[in-house]
Amino acid sequence: MPNLAKLMQNEFIKIFTKIGSWVMIAFVPILTIAAGLLCQYVNQAELQVNNVWEFMDLGLSARPNLMDIVTLFTIIVAAGIVASEFSGGTIKLLLIRPFNRSTILLSKYLTVLLYGLGLTILLLLTAYLTGGILFGFDGASALHAGSSFSNASYVWKAVGYSGIQLIIMVTLAFMFSSVLRTSSIAIGISLFLLLTGGQLAYILKKFEWSKFLIFANTNLLTYIDGQPLMDGMSLSFSLIMLACYELLFLGLAWLVFAKRDVSI
Template identity: 45%
Template sequence: MLKLIQNEWMKLWHKKATWIMAILLVVAIIGLSGLTKLSERFTDTTWIEEMEADVVQMDEQLASPDLTDDERAEIEAEKQGLVETIVMNEEWSQPGSRERTIVDAYGTMSLVTLFTIIASAGILASEFSQGTIKMLLSRPVKRWKILTSKYLTILLFGLLLTVLVYVFTIISAFIFFPSAEGNSIIWSGSDLALSAIWGKSAYMMFLSLINVFMISTFAFMVGSVFRSTSLAVGLSIFLFFSGTMIVLFLERFEIAKYIFFAHDLTQYELGFKMLDSNTMGFSVVVVSVYAILFLAISYLTFNKRDVTA
């Protein structure tokens, strides 16, 4: 099996597209960090001061004894919303720090997902389109081992890109941003101790990596079933971008909780669940079932397919 994986790994990196994707990923990470640092010079917070002035004006209105209960309740609700908006925007208008940049490293994982989809879709489908599948299957190796080696190669590729994201995000954070002041930083509306950033950032990267593996498994399945790289890439990317909208459109129906895209595991750490009824445990079960289903379809299709014609 190890020899098969090594062979698939060499074939994957023999393609220029693989190197281009890896280089683009590194350039994107460093470039985004540089642009973020540059944009801080042009940050205008006067509009926050205007909102604070509106809050003061609302306090003056609330001090008036002539207000009815309904008017007072309306002004208080408006003031509360404005205060929350000010707090949120003050947080995001703060100068960037290397700690917050490291914690937010998972935000670049969408690029890893896209690149891994491309690799997953073509690793088997290209064998059929180029006609090399016959030569591959002529070797005295069982089909399930060949398919497993290709799938494990994709997982390793996704893992490698994830490591690149994390490493170069840390490098960029130390190049472009100063250390956070004080003993904590603000992350998703809560205080996060500086000593906890490494554990938190690694955990978020791990959860994001699971999502990468899942959508890549789907692309791998489509490529093995339909033997079309373009179909596998197009369908996977379409669902990747539209999955959330599909879930929100169907959220009033019971079936929404069983849709794969409702179970992005990072949502439980971010505090913004797509469906209130979902839990981390339930999502892990659903994701596991989908993974088994995708792989079962891939193996059954590949083992039974006639490639002699």
């Protein structure tokens, strides 16, 4: 554990010495506040909110939404965290240290997840304060439109389901980062799948086998509204499928990273 903590500390230093990491962090509250001002001053029915919980609901369930921004930024970090070591040649400096490859890979994965968690917390705090100041802090116990949940319960369910999607997408990007030697290619493929995966799943939904595809199961928010992508799909089915993909991605990342030859 001390070794893992040291490695994670080193990974965080690498992340936060890059200007791009701070730019992404700054963009989260900026975009959240901009979304709040848009809802307040633009006279459109779909953007009308009455309290902080409706604002947070809109920010989490719209397409695209604010959590998609957090996922996007975290994917950028995840897709480059391993591949950049190979493309930059710094992987040699890691491997000569007295840490096994599994510990090195685990430290990078946990660092990425914590980075994503930090962005998520920043988003939620900013959204709560922005929505509360602009629209009021009441309405938590009121029933959410079209559901049997209160506004607060609906929002926290959306946060949880969006968090699961974040973990899966970040793990996918992390796998590409471990398998590929070039960070730009890993980032490009990961962002392409993030932006097109949902549309691809929708196009293929007429085929029964498509429900086993990862992107047919990542949008768990559909289960809150009782509108799954395909008939016969359930929340438990999607969670099982996502767990299988999670293990597959982590297994591939570990296998390639552990077996890859590096001349030191």
